[in-house]
Amino acid sequence: MTEDGGPASPRRPRAVTIKHVAAEAGVSLQTVSRVINDGPNVRAEIKQRVNDAIDKLGYVPSLAARRMGGTRSYLLLALNDRDRTIDGWQSGDGTDWVDQMLLGGMLKCAEHGYRMIFELVDTHDARVERAINGALAQLHPDGVILTPPHGDNPVITDLLTAKKIPFASIGSAGGPGFAVGMDDAEAAKTATDHLLSLGHRRIGFISGSPEYALSGARLEGYRCALREAGFAEDRTLVAQGDFTFGSGAAATQHLLALADRPTAIVASSDQMSLAAVQVAQSSGLRLPDDLSIVSFDDTPIVKFSTPALTAIRQPIAAMTAHAAEMLIGAANGEVAAQTSETLPFELIVRASTAAPR
Amino acid sequence: MTEDGGPASPRRPRAVTIKHVAAEAGVSLQTVSRVINDGPNVRAEIKQRVNDAIDKLGYVPSLAARRMGGTRSYLLLALNDRDRTIDGWQSGDGTDWVDQMLLGGMLKCAEHGYRMIFELVDTHDARVERAINGALAQLHPDGVILTPPHGDNPVITDLLTAKKIPFASIGSAGGPGFAVGMDDAEAAKTATDHLLSLGHRRIGFISGSPEYALSGARLEGYRCALREAGFAEDRTLVAQGDFTFGSGAAATQHLLALADRPTAIVASSDQMSLAAVQVAQSSGLRLPDDLSIVSFDDTPIVKFSTPALTAIRQPIAAMTAHAAEMLIGAANGEVAAQTSETLPFELIVRASTAAPR
DNA sequence: ATGAAAGCGCTAACAG
């Protein structure tokens, strides 16, 4: 028999490998591998014996070795916008995008023995391609999850397509790859309808960064609601923002300075809504009596704002879980029944909306 | 020349490997490996040639292959408390612990070509050992980062010690492994001193879960401040909590029901402080005039609370970055100069503290 | 239905 200890003992205790399991169960390596991978052609009895050995030894296959031997890595790579994410973390803006992604993505991956790994890349950087290629070469993920605005960036989607790496875009309307999103237009329409039903007639809209496809969809939904309610379009009621607090403040100032100022505002992000609250209050307006606000995203902070904000809740965890599931399915050779999925949003009514005075 | 395409072409384009680089630079595999690993005994000229080839081909070594061949995985595993983390995510409680960890840990890892991977384990589960062993077998991390309360759990620290895997505990006082924390006692003392200097004489304290070593340290700091100010200890002013909102509400009710109720409270977490605010306000107290509150953690929500909370800010990102650096250093064979590091906290004064009426 | 052999991309130990 081969002894374990060589002349110089290894630094760390030798880990349990497939060999040990095979020896314990009295079968070949290959049979153990088949059992692990739920492969065909294994008698139930043998399968049982192998599983017992696995349990007894506490064996867990090494991801690195599986990746080396086989064609899959059991890794999913999630790509987030670098600047926005880091800024959010450093400023403590209370955004929980990343947390919700982890909640949905990590847990779903874990169910399937997968891992989700997280990378920050800068969409604007000329070296996006290099950055992504590097991560791909380093990890060889079986699939990639793209978060806004990466899913709308053709440099990225083309790269992934060329490399034949399955990818899913979250919060994206369609485009190449799987798309998992919510109906942003319908959500904006719902938000606007909520205000209309309260009796508002002058409703302002603060749009998001045009770099995000969903910004256009939300604007469209807002317009649609007004149109259906029989109002002529008033372009002065639409102010351009870019999701940030600062842009929201500027946009709100613009809207409130209008001769016939709006009695309500739909803002495309929580940060912009919070800015709207602050600007309105420091202009002496009382919320929601003088101004109603509907927000987008429903991150934790909006519950603690005064007044707490009515908001459209984006199902980020569910979207990410869905994306992970599709990608893992693709890695298993399953062909997705559809190339896009739209998950339901929710309008959470809180204290920032009321009938106009 | 060896042709690339076999009879059945591979599903994905062949990746650039060390072989290609070696061929391009006209050297052996080993020389390339030496350059990558910054090894000794490579002439500058050759090094240059290899680096040029690497750049030209966009070569990035595969982590899986490096782990297989060598003794390191370039992976750090961060272990967080499962229930607490998931509850926080699902309830949207606005805690950004995980985000701050990622900020500090991921970015530091990236600087060194490392990856930080994230795992949730349940400290209370009898199968903690199995869960951790599984993750270790799957990933073979070069080091493990323990967050509270895992760093205080001997089952976990013993396991890691036995396996000779370097680990660092964050927010932990000492114990085995590296410890990276802040001076919780001093922080609580600072918080209490702040209230004393405003003129408060009856100061309540809401402690954290006793499962966390830092809970005791904070309580001790509070006591120390009062002692040094010449006040006799009044045990009725200390209420037990467990960091959660609910426990904070109960503790506050208890404190406010006292015959000689405190004019100020130090609470050991943001959630408990928020609960204190709510309970106090619904009891008709005005903040900060009737009751001052100092919080612990300074997560994003406390800025949006009304009033915004004065709080001790915990340098989670810095602590995690430090932990990552120590572990990566250990993987490189460096012997740490010290086994623990204490990072500075900060008292952020906001609107929840004022002189008593 | 099972086993044996080859090789993934890299590093470690040893030669030169």
Next chain:
DNA sequence: CTGTTAGCGCTTTCAT
């Protein structure tokens, strides 16, 4: 200083 050899733990052929 540089190259050669062996092998990490698994999956993939291919044979039986």
